[in-house]
Amino acid sequence: PSAAPARPNIAVIPGDGIGPEVVAEALKVLTATVGPDAFTFTHYDLGADHWLDTGEVLNDDTLADLATKDAIILGAVGAAPGSTTVPSGLLERGLLLKLRFALDQDVNLRPSKLYPGVRNPLAPWVTCGGDVDFVVVREGTEGLYAGNGGSLRKGTPDEVATEVSVNTAFGVERVIRYAFQLAIRRRGHLTLLHKHNVLVHAGGLWNRVFTEVSKEFPGVTTSYLHIDAATIAMVTDPARFDVIVTDNLFGDIITDEAAAVTGGIGLAPSANINTAHTFPSMFEPVHGSAPDIAGKGIADPTAAISSMALMLDHLGRPRDAARIEAAVAADMAGRTSATRHTSEIGDAIASLVAGAS
Amino acid sequence: PSAAPARPNIAVIPGDGIGPEVVAEALKVLTATVGPDAFTFTHYDLGADHWLDTGEVLNDDTLADLATKDAIILGAVGAAPGSTTVPSGLLERGLLLKLRFALDQDVNLRPSKLYPGVRNPLAPWVTCGGDVDFVVVREGTEGLYAGNGGSLRKGTPDEVATEVSVNTAFGVERVIRYAFQLAIRRRGHLTLLHKHNVLVHAGGLWNRVFTEVSKEFPGVTTSYLHIDAATIAMVTDPARFDVIVTDNLFGDIITDEAAAVTGGIGLAPSANINTAHTFPSMFEPVHGSAPDIAGKGIADPTAAISSMALMLDHLGRPRDAARIEAAVAADMAGRTSATRHTSEIGDAIASLVAGAS
Ligand SMILES: CC(C)[C@H](C(=O)O)[C@@H](O)C(=O)O
Ligand SMILES: CC(C)[C@H](C(=O)O)[C@@H](O)C(=O)O
Numbered sequence: 139p140s141a142a143p144a145r146p147n148i149a150v151i152p153g154d155g156i157g158p159e160v161v162a163e164a165l166k167v168l169t170a171t172v173g174p175d176a177f178t179f180t181h182y183d184l185g186a187d188h189w190l191d192t193g194e195v196l197n198d199d200t201l202a203d204l205a206t207k208d209a210i211i212l213g214a215v216g217a218a219p220g221s222t223t224v225p226s227g228l229l230e231r232g233l234l235l236k237l238r239f240a241l242d243q244d245v246n247l248r249p250s251k252l253y254p255g256v257r258n259p260l261a262p263w264v265t266c267g268g269d270v271d272f273v274v275v276r277e278g279t280e281g282l283y284a285g286n287g288g289s290l291r292k293g294t295p296d297e298v299a300t301e302v303s304v305n306t307a308f309g310v311e312r313v314i315r316y317a318f319q320l321a322i323r324r325r326g327h328l329t330l331l332h333k334h335n336v337l338v339h340a341g342g343l344w345n346r347v348f349t350e351v352s353k354e355f356p357g358v359t360t361s362y363l364h365i366d367a368a369t370i371a372m373v374t375d376p377a378r379f380d381v382i383v384t385d386n387l388f389g390d391i392i393t394d395e396a397a398a399v400t401g402g403i404g405l406a407p408s409a410n411i412n413t414a415h416t417f418p419s420m421f422e423p424v425h426g427s428a429p430d431i432a433g434k435g436i437a438d439p440t441a442a443i444s445s446m447a448l449m450l451d452h453l454g455r456p457r458d459a460a461r462i463e464a465a466v467a468a469d470m471a472g473r474t475s476a477t478r479h480t481s482e483i484g485d486a487i488a489s490l491v492a493g494a495s
Numbered sequence: 496p497s498a499a500p501a502r503p504n505i506a507v508i509p510g511d512g513i514g515p516e517v518v519a520e521a522l523k524v525l526t527a528t529v530g531p532d533a534f535t536f537t538h539y540d541l542g543a544d545h546w547l548d549t550g551e552v553l554n555d556d557t558l559a560d561l562a563t564k565d566a567i568i569l570g571a572v573g574a575a576p577g578s579t580t581v582p583s584g585l586l587e588r589g590l591l592l593k594l595r596f597a598l599d600q601d602v603n604l605r606p607s608k609l610y611p612g613v614r615n616p617l618a619p620w621v622t623c624g625g626d627v628d629f630v631v632v633r634e635g636t637e638g639l640y641a642g643n644g645g646s647l648r649k650g651t652p653d654e655v656a657t658e659v660s661v662n663t664a665f666g667v668e669r670v671i672r673y674a675f676q677l678a679i680r681r682r683g684h685l686t687l688l689h690k691h692n693v694l695v696h697a698g699g700l701w702n703r704v705f706t707e708v709s710k711e712f713p714g715v716t717t718s719y720l721h722i723d724a725a726t727i728a729m730v731t732d733p734a735r736f737d738v739i740v741t742d743n744l745f746g747d748i749i750t751d752e753a754a755a756v757t758g759g760i761g762l763a764p765s766a767n768i769n770t771a772h773t774f775p776s777m778f779e780p781v782h783g784s785a786p787d788i789a790g791k792g793i794a795d796p797t798a799a800i801s802s803m804a805l806m807l808d809h810l811g812r813p814r815d816a817a818r819i820e821a822a823v824a825a826d827m828a829g830r831t832s833a834t835r836h837t838s839e840i841g842d843a844i845a846s847l848v849a850g851a852s
Contacts (some may be wrong), residue, residue, distance in 0.1 A: 201773035227695040297664040307654040338584040343656040395726035444580040
């Protein structure tokens with residue numbers, strides 16, 4: 139896909155649980171921002187129900203078709219943990235991770251911002267919203283997510299199950315370089331998270347590449363935290379972070395905690411970026427399918443809506459992206475403790491975007 | 496070692512950084528509790544300085560000697576991240592993890608309790624201290640800590656570094672069984688943390704064993720959380736936890752976050768238990784060597800002191816353990832925002848123990 143397509147072709151995968159509910163609101167806001175004819179949308183019926191109906195998670199033809207799009211919007215996939223009809227990991231590994239890996243989405247970008255006035259669990263430690271504003275650059279195509287592992291003597295008292303974390307200089311370098319470039323455009327600070335005192339091989343590689351690439355960016359100050367220590371800093375002092383770079387699993391963990399301290403997982407957007415622009419990038423809320431609240435109209439679509447800003451930015455429309463961000467911020471500032479229906483939030487943000495245009 | 500030795504032989508490894516400072520206070524409180532002659536102590540000079548002096552981290556004779564003790568008290572080991580004299584992981588893997596693995600310390604027990612009145616980052620969400628009181632049962636001898644991994648073409652642009660998580664039915668079952676037994680003696684709820692939707696092999700094993708063992712404990716209610724979701728619950732609703740069981744790495748991560756939300760890493764004790772009683776168990780604060788504050792007398796020895804309560808419990812002296820716990824709680828309740836010297840805190844808790852006897 140080109141970096142700034144004239145009339146982008148967008149694949150939409152609403153998915154499971156609350157996925158369809160929040161994607162509907164994201165599309166509503168997107169249309170309010172760019173108009174009804176700026177983009178072409180193709181909907182894909184994939185996820186738990188599709189698998190139950192057809193026995194297929196994602197076939198090769200569909201994958202090949204998705205690979206030709208300019209971007210993908212994804213709601214959420216995954217059955218409830220403990221579901222007896224859908225095997226654990228089937229949809230996550232067969233659909234979500236399959237897309238991230240097959241479409242070489244090397245940078246999983248996850249911004250966290252504490253909007254002024256937003257209820258968060260850290261008050262009164264974190265009083266001033268504007269201070270907490272950082273981005274996690276999570277590696278998206280390697281590590282423990284590579285799917286290398288297996289089980290010997292499965293189901294017996296002598297079972298041995300392994301999982302292999304695979305880390306390449308190529309993969310580590312491109313995500314670290316991206317993070318440095320991002321840090322330069324922000325406040326100029328980059329923190330590496332790993333656990334190199336235990337994971338000495340993978341950690342050694344991450345350290346060496348980080349040190350090497352840092353030489354090209356003298357304007358960026360750097361720091362290092364072990365992942366365990368990082369979970370402490372995320373609670374006691376999240377304002378210290380500007381850009382964080384880390385591997386796939388540590389990035390998964392720290393971004394959920396980051397969401398928790400900045401108002402909740404209902405607000406956290408993400409972009410799975412194919413930095414080479416050879417395949418489409420994919421935009422999705424950090425949250426999952428949340429089967430427990432699906433169908434009730436109480437899911438917060440803000441994360442999905444903010445993901446649209448990341449998509450517009452990626453598609454070369456930073457001004458449209460900024461309009462969505464401003465509308466989200468305005469909506470946040472006006473929130474009370476009253477619960478709003480999913481579509482009310484979408485309506486409110488859509489009309490804020492329209493009003494500001 | 497026997498389960499309740501008459502005059503226990505205790506190995507003391509003060510270690511690096513703030514290790515010696517906090518261990519001195521722990522021994523002070525221990526002596527105040529059991530008297531000067533109840534235990535025999537042997538000090539071992541191991542850690543960064545010992546390595547720099549001798550080139551040895553832990554030789555076979557010392558390990559064999561340690562293996563004959565009734566218990567080990569450890570301060571902290573590890574040089575500063577980025578140290579140029581001590582290779583990353585040398586002391587962690589060569590000393591701390593070597594002991595945990597060689598002495599088959601399968602259960603790494605880490606209680607978290609929010610004492611009433613203790614300053615914590617979650618106020619006002621968590622207002623009533625007594626509600627947050629849980630124990631993490633972290634597996635101690637497997638997983639990504641097994642040290643299986645390597646690096647191909649190290650230091651070149653084509654490097655591939657791997658880390659292998661090894662999980663056995665044997666290792667997973669004993670720690671899960673321990674956790675169920677602990678849950679029965681507590682509030683009867685056990686939560687499994689893993690990431691079985693991605694780590695399907697290891698996660699599958701953990702799930703199967705958990706389900707199997709749960710049948711023997713109909714009085715225990717169970718739940719499951721993915722590790723990423725658990726970092727959210729730990730911030731927004733830590734009171735929901737009673738006993739948590741998880742693997743080595745997830746346990747490392749969640750216990751640091753747990754410490755952060757219950758008053759800080761300076762308060763978090765741990766026990767590395769050899770449940771078979773074939774080797775000594777090891778008692779240490781969760782915190783590390785904290786080189787940045789070493790030598791300043793500002794380290795909080797409470798975690799090391801509370802670890803002594805875990806040791807006394809393990810050595811068959813639950814009443815002495817309870818005396819230390821009560822003294823720590825009393826000291827906490829009286830804390831103000833004024834900083835106290837490391838030894839002041841030790842003195843205060845020691846005299847509370849003595850006064851209550
Ligand atoms: C659903 C799951 C496979 C996924 C992940 O682990 O990456 C999710 O937690 C996320 O963070 O996007
Ligand atoms: C120092 C390090 C090897 C250790 C670990 O990762 O287990 C520490 O973080 C801990 O939690 O005891």
